[in-house]
Amino acid sequence: PKYFSFGKSTINILHTKLRHNCILNYDLYRRNIIESPNCICGQKEDVYHFFFVCKNYVNARNNLFELPVLNRLEETILINSRLLLWGSDNLSYYTNCFIFSAVQTGRFNN
Template sequence: MEKRRETHKLLQYYKITENLTPNYLKEILPIQHYQQHDHNTRHSQNYINIHCRTSHFFNSFVPSTTRLWNNLPNDTKESESLNSLKHKLNSSINIPRYYFDGTRRGQIYHARLRMKCSSLKHHLFLKNLEPSPYCSCGGIETTSHFLLLCPKYANERSVLNSLEIPVTCDLLLFGDENLDYETNKRIFITVQDFILKTKRFS
């Protein structure tokens, strides 16, 4: 129950930081480290913990959730959507069994895309390992670009069309808890088939 409360608080915190709530709510959040110091560190994107004089304030929403947020892995804090963050937070509670379907190599490449730890240009650029996030086709090589948009893999992408359901980047990465196991399994195996056929990470 406590874990679910923390997840709910973190989802609300994300909505505030991403301007998905009224603007005045963002004004109650503390500033981030990079706004106070001009040097870049791995904690630059963290929010400054609030000094609390009472235990009541210490346990209130903003101070307590700021601490929770700062302790998240960077790839979780950098989630591209609310749904993506929800999947990452819930995965620490219960990993769906379809995450273990497919080939070992396919699972590894798929997981790296979920965690933004692949060799896509944008992922490397975020870690200062690549000078440019651009794909050779001219678009920014994000996960969604690779899976859904890049013209270099138009032929390989035909396997995704065989799913015969509306696809989004989140669906291809995380599945959908509202779908049955067999459907999610088919999605994961199909995505891994696409990844391997592109030979992008070989």
């Protein structure tokens, strides 16, 4: 989809790497690139951990989920890792761009 190219290129590349499982420790571990799948907090660092669990990023997570676009969406659609990384065919281009913007500014800037 066109919204995959949304955002500043450096941050968009990060978003794309997350989407394709090639940046977090769990992903690198599965490819025998590093020796531990764990985050610096000690838990397995996968996408779910990155977005919803890691105690080191509570503020970033709160910033992300308090953004109006995600707040409003929460009433109509399940907000999960898949939505944050891939968007949804059931949402408009603009809503997908808002989601991508929220992820890129709310979560990646921390």
